[in-house]
Amino acid sequence: MDKLQFIFGLLGSISASLLFFPQAIQSFRTKHTRDLAWSGIIIGLVNGIFWIVYGTMKGDPFIYVTNSLLFIGAFSLLVLKRRYG
Numbered sequence: 001m002d003k004l005q006f007i008f009g010l011l012g013s014i015s016a017s018l019l020f021f022p023q024a025i026q027s028f029r030t031k032h033t034r035d036l037a038w039s040g041i042i043i044g045l046v047n048g049i050f051w052i053v054y055g056t057m058k059g060d061p062f063i064y065v066t067n068s069l070l071f072i073g074a075f076s077l078l079v080l081k082r083r084y085g
Helices: 002-017 022-031 038-058 059-083
Strands: none
Touching: 002 059, 022 059, 038 059
């Protein structure tokens, strides 16, 4: 893998991993999740599971690590939605 490809893969992984965290932090601070759609949270969780399995099968850490973090963010929203929604 050349250096430029690695850098773009790493930057893409970092930005994708952070997808759900700003909303989770905001929801935790405000204790307000009424506007979050259950369907979006569920889709995020299912999407994460599929990509984790796929990345693991391919042995590609860019895929399975990124989506593991994304799954944690979506799961955090699920917990917050159940608690405050």
